[in-house]
Amino acid sequence: MKKIALLGPGTFSEASTDHFLGRQWFEYVPYKLISDVFSSTSTGEADFGVIPIENTLEGSVSLHMDYLVHEVDLPIRAEWVYPIDMNLIGYLPEGGSGDAENPFAHIRKILSHHVVPAQCNKFMKQYLSGAEFELVSSTAEGIRLASVYKDPSIAAIGTAAAAMLYDIPILSKEIQDHKDNMTRFLLVGKGVPELQASLSTKTTILITLPEDYPGALHQVLSAFAWRKINLSKIESRPTKIKLGNYYFYIDIEGSLDSVLLSAAVQEIEAIGCQVRILGCYPSYSYEN
């Protein structure tokens, strides 16, 4: 069985991998840190890694994107989009919260992953304004720690699965700002996984523009536009080499095998852009 490195156990990464891949085909190797997910996949300890890359409310997880681009050489092998239901998890004090208006007024500290506050902003403002947020490496790690402290003033935010795993009560369900809170995950790895057919294929490329070429970005975009190639995302990130230098991270709907897309890439290279292909892969979306 091929091994998959992911944040876990009890994380959203794990729940989404269960949904799209499943444990009957892959062995999961859970890690506490996303850096370990990347490095174990790089060294071959695991065949593939699962990386949360983008969220409906917050946009890209820049830290993970930068890792993928700068620290490792791991092609993208698949992507999936999965709904994220956030839960407030912790203990109630014996006499209740002591505040008739706020059942969670007893909470003084929240342990969770760094993408969580942006997704639960309204709930946290309304009920947890008296609590400080402490960063931990995954939502499940926050829940595990809360179960160790067993202190009603310390709560966590994460999956129902982790609440079960660590035997802590769920105090409130679906606390994310929007019902349709989705996260996009990438499967990365050196080998080619055996996966089910998908309805759509995507290609991700990185483009660095030539410095002395005014209008280069316009030319890049028009290479796609006149071929009617759809771009689903374009984002600029610092190259980390020189202040003010950026590369463009571009998600394209379509396969690199298509004549049109490979011709567009050739045209972009011909004007002096550097092009790095991060992957051409099946894209899966969530259906109930």
Ligand SMILES: O=C(O)C(=O)Cc1ccccc1
């Ligand atoms: O910590 C987790 O559960 C993860 O898998 C990372 C994450 C956190 C919040 C939303 C989506 C993914």
